[in-house]
Amino acid sequence: MKAWLRAGTVVAITLGTGAGMVLAQSSGPSSSSPFSGWFGRSDGNEASPVDLDFRMNGGDDGLLRALRATSLLVSAQDEGRVTGQDMLAAARGDYARFLGVLYDEGYYSGLIDIKLDGVEAATIAPLDAPELVRRVEVSVTPGPIFKYSRADIGPVAPGTELPSGYRRGEIARTGDMKAAAASAVEGWRDVGHAKAEVAATDIIADHAINRVDSRITMAPGPELRFGSMTIRGYKRMDPRRLRKIAGFPEGERFDPEELEDVRKRLRRSGVFSAITLSEADYVNPDDTLDVDLLVVEQKLRRLGAGFEYSNTEGLALTGYWIHRNLFRGGERLRVDASVSDIGGSTGMDYGLGVRIDRPATINADTTAYVQAEVKSEQEDDYDLKSGTFGFGFIWLPSDELTADIALQYRALRVDDESGRTNFRLFALPASVEWDKRDEPTDAKRGYWLSGKVVPFAGLQDETGSGAQTIAEGRVYYSFGTDDRFTLAGRGRLGSVFGSEIDETPRDYLFFSGGGGTVRGQPYESLGVRVIQGEDGRVKTGGLSVANLTAEARIQIREKVGMAIFADAGRVWADNGFSGDSDWHAGAGAGIRYKTPIGPLRFDLAAPVGGGYDDDSGVQLYIGLGQAF
Structure with missing residues (x-):
């Protein structure tokens, strides 16, 4: 042929x-x-x-x-x-x-x-x-290239963006014709015309002059509203709670983004393994469009674990157990346990937390939670035991934006060279995150911003009142073939206002050093010495901190990559980044190996200046996921 x-x-x-x-x-x-x-x-x-x-x-x-x-x-x-x-x-x-x-x-x-x-x-x-x-x-x-002698499409909805290649004088690519038709349909659907379609096409190629005459006629159809939503496939889930979690906008003007929001809410609940939303083939006499929802429920329980290793901090193990749909309303029970500093230079640390989340508590985008947590930490400069109980709300208006606010009661006991100090307080932690990364565990492009403020009120003389504030940003840029090269940066600023350093709960103060702050320096090696103890001033965290990290990542093979990095940190004795301070820095390199659940990370780093432990030697870090 x-x-x-x-x-x-x-x-x-x-x-x-x-x-x-x-x-x-x-x-x-x-x-x-x-x-x-x-x-x-x-x-x-x-x-x-x-x-x-x-x-x-x-x-x-x-x-x-x-x-x-x-x-x-x-x-x-x-x-x-x-x-x-x-x-x-x-x-x-x-x-x-x-x-x-x-x-x-x-x-x-x-x-x-x-x-x-x-x-x-x-x-x-x-x-x-x-x-x-x-x-x-x-x-x-191939023969000669054909160009448009005419490229018309209409009617189109206001604000519709047509492909730049679909215009007179441009190369007559069929892909641009299809894209123009798809954009016109999407434009009408975005303003409520759910059944918009291509009514007719009149496209003629004239081989005498190598030109294409293209005319596409649209049929917008009527503006529609959402009708009723039928639900199928649920087994253990209460259908009334399912509807509330979905937040289906019955009676409102049709908008495909609203349907996508329904999918996201159901997926975010963690109850379902498959979610299918189908628009009805026919419009109701009152210009409403019904929607069919088919769901498949996940298994009720899930078990998971993680690890991280440092040659100075030892091995850290984490595990969790999840029960989905606890009371048939999409509630999720999660139990977290952790053991760290296994084989490290200090005693082992322990943590146990229990949390219940209930989606769609105030509205479809708000999740309520209750949590309790106990910790025991044994560090070089202090021992801390703490218990926290609280409840809060998470607001998720989009995939990128997350806001969290809670009310907590906290009790802490700290033993250090100054003696034993007990803290009792109410805290009101609030945070906002804006996540525009392409992939959270291995980002190549985008940015991540976070702001957190924790007002706290002391309930006894030993505990002051004030607020901890933290701001952090991360940015990623990739270039080269298949984005082989990635430049990543991270900055963090934190300060505590309102309370003196000896009246501030120790886990609200800021140290620097180790994984998460300055690799190459020992864990929490940089702090300040303000509080007077029996044998001199006691080392604690400071009231202000600044950390900077720069990292270059190179993908060598499909699953193997390398990274070089430099970290720096400074801790101040007073709030507002004032008073006595010291700094330190570390640098190193590492290997990344891609796995289905994120890159496996092997980093070697050493001190390069500042701090108290310049000769602490090379530090090894092993973990899952990029450092940030």
Whole structure:
């Protein structure tokens, strides 16, 4: 078969959603074949080497790459599927594939030849496939490029953005025509016309002048409102709670973003493994559109674990257990346990937390939670035992923005060189996060911003009142082939206002050093000495801190990467970044190995200046996920 359009002809093109465009038909027979009686039919064809000669007469290298990328013949040869039947099936499929690539690039007078051992593939009946094919010749002549003499579409909704390539004088790519039609449909749907569609297309290629006349007519249909939502597939879930979690906007003007929000809320609940929302085929007499929701519930329970290792801090193990849909209303119970400093220079640290989340408590985007947590920490300069109980609300208006506020009662006991100090307080932690990263565990582009303020009120003389504030930002930029090179930066500022350093709960003060702040320096090695103890001043965290990190990541192979980094930190004795202070820095390099749950990280770092432990030696860090 030769697929072609001869110069000097005018051909109409039919544009339809989800369908290809055909401008040429086979000129060869479809029911008979010159191979009939030569090869017959074989049930046991054996694979044989095939010489594939792929040529293009005209065009550019980009077009040739696109043709080879879409070719079934190339795929069959690469995968070793080279029987005669395989080659014939691939060749017959490649005619339409090549034609589609040519149209997508604006070539409408193309000539395509595909020969199997010298015979045009289209003339071979499917049941007369040869046993062996030793040589395949592919020849594509693109012909001239066609441009738009007219590129009209309408009516379109206000604010609709059409492809820049769909305009008079531009190359007449079929992809731009389809994109223009899709944009027009999407534009109408965005303003409530859920059943907008392409009513007619009038697309003509004039081969005498190499021009395409394109006119696309839209049918917006009526403006619709959301009707009722039917729910199917739930088993343990209370359907009333399911509706509240979904937040389906019944009676409001149709908006596809609202449907996407319903999906996100249900997915965020963690109860469902599959969520399908389907719009009704027909509009109700009152111009409403019903929606069908089909869900599949996940298993009720889940168990998980994580780890991190440092040669100075030792091994840290974390684990959690989750019960989904605790009371049949989407509630989630989570129990977290951690043990750290295993094999470290200090005693082991322990943590245990229990939390229950209830989605859609105030509205569909607000989750309420109750939590309790106990910790025991044994560090070089202090021992701390704490208990926290509180409740709060999380507001998630979008995938990027998260806000959290809680009311907590906290009790802490600190033992250090100054003696024992007990803290009792109420705290009102509030935080906001803005996450624009492309991938949280291995970001290559975007940024992440966080702000947190923790007002606290002491309930006894030993505990002051004030507020801890923390601001942090992270930014990522990638370049090179497949974004092989990534530059990442992180900055953190923190300060405590209102309370004196000896009246401030120790875990509200700021240290620097170790993973998360300054790699290469020992964990929490940098603090201040303000509080007087029996043998001199006691080392504690400061009232202000600043940390900076710069990291360059290089992807060496598909799963292996490298990173070089430098970290620095400064701690101040007073709030507002004033008073006595000291700084330190560390630098190092590491290996990253990609896994399905994030990159496995191996970092080596050493001190490069400042601090109290310049000669502390090389630090090793092992963890899951990038450092930030």
